[in-house]
Amino acid sequence: MVRETSIGVCEHCHTEFSYYLVHNGFNDSAYAYCDTCEQCTILTRSHKPIPPGAVLSVYQRISNDVESFLKPCPCGGMFRADADPRCPHCRQVLSPVLVRKYLEGNAPGTKKGWKWQNNWSGIYSIVIANKCVSDCWKLQ
Ligand SMILES: [Zn+2]
Ligand SMILES: [Zn+2]
Numbered sequence: 506m507v508r509e510t511s512i513g514v515c516e517h518c519h520t521e522f523s524y525y526l527v528h529n530g531f532n533d534s535a536y537a538y539c540d541t542c543e544q545c546t547i548l549t550r551s552h553k554p555i556p557p558g559a560v561l562s563v564y565q566r567i568s569n570d571v572e573s574f575l576k577p578c579p580c581g582g583m584f585r586a587d588a589d590p591r592c593p594h595c596r597q598v599l600s601p602v603l604v605r606k607y608l609e610g611n612a613p614g615t616k617k618g619w620k621w622q623n624n625w626s627g628i629y630s631i632v633i634a635n636k637c638v639s640d641c642w643k644l645q
Pocket of ligand 2: 515516517518519520592593594595596597
């Protein structure tokens with residue numbers, strides 16, 4: 506799927522990067538971020554097979570008990586319930602509050618009252634620099 510990307514800027518190194526937001530209500534999904542790089546994973550409820558024992562609560566970031574069912578990130582890091590998105594250049598964690606300026610500035614819905622959720626765990630997730638692997642469940 507081709508998505509329209511917008512441009513954000515890192516609050517640490519001031520370098521620009523592309524991103525898009527994913528509304529996890531549209532495809533019944535949950536998500537997680539890598540603890541090392543800018544990669545995210547989107548986990549859809551309709552994906553088969555979800556490993557037996559994994560309880561996926563959708564519309565939000567994954568819970569801790571799901572971590573052990575996921576493959577490592579391609580970079581060698583891990584997708585964690587408490588990992589936040591990172592800048593693709595300096596790999597520092599982006600503040601969910603400081604990003605609001607450009608997330609709301611770029612979103613067409615802002616004029617109609619859309620507001621950023623101000624956290625990295627709600628219904629919206631962010632894909633930075635197109636780094637997103639879907640349904641990265643470990644094969645048993
Ligand atoms: Zn990674
Ligand atoms: Zn940076």
